[in-house]
Amino acid sequence: MTAHDDAMNCRDMAEHLSGYLDAELDDALRRTIERHEGRCPPCRAFIRTLARTVEAVRSMPRRPLPPALKKALREALLNTGTPDAQ
């Protein structure tokens, strides 16, 4: 992205963005990124769209288990026997 007369440039900041989104950074690093984000529109858009990507993955819908598959699993279990029987 761009160079800044900031404590951190865009490239350095980009390395820490998942830690930033996951609230895993120490306070000093988090504040540095917040200051940078406030001054740098491309990085702001980058962080916001990265956060949205993570939200999208976390929200991906799950499909229910097909009844036929559930039935097959039950039959496989019965054929396997119970743990105590082994």
Place this chain on the structure above:
Amino acid sequence: MAGDPAAFEPFVDRFGPRLLDFGRRMCGHREDAEEVLQETLLKAYTSVKNLREPAALQTWVYRVAANACLRMRRRGKFEPAREISLDDLLPRPGPGGEPPAIPDWSDLPLDRLLRGELAQRLDRAILELPEDYRIVVLLRDLEGFDTRSTAEILGVAEGLVKVRLHRARLALRRALESYFVRDAKGTGTAPGKDHDRAR
């Protein structure tokens, strides 16, 4: 659950849909995902009584599933290990050093991101990740494990989980962004119209 076939039902209800989805996204094939699911559930059912810490059941189940998925992949077509470079995933300044133009689609509602072409693009991008990265992003962001549990499931260092998660997320972000960049060039649905429709 151990020894009680009736207890298998709630166990399947709890883990079945999640494991099937995890297997499908890891393996890319429904049949392989079903095989992973069956292997994992039966192994869990027959071995769970030996689990020293019942609280760790979920981590243990996913370790079984992850191993089954990785075995399945190795049994299939050979896929050499690939690494993702951070610099390949970051926007580059323009030829004159000007800041890159980054479309901000972050206000697009989630239901728009999770259906139609964008959802397909996300699904495909997950499948196209190298498997070492794909399994990390699925465990962390889809299944909701923390870094420590993910490292435990995969038997790798927490630092490696963090690196792979970050690069996988960046790769997925770029895959979604390409939809909007393509739109901005006028070759697809206009993003402005999408935003307007979604609001």
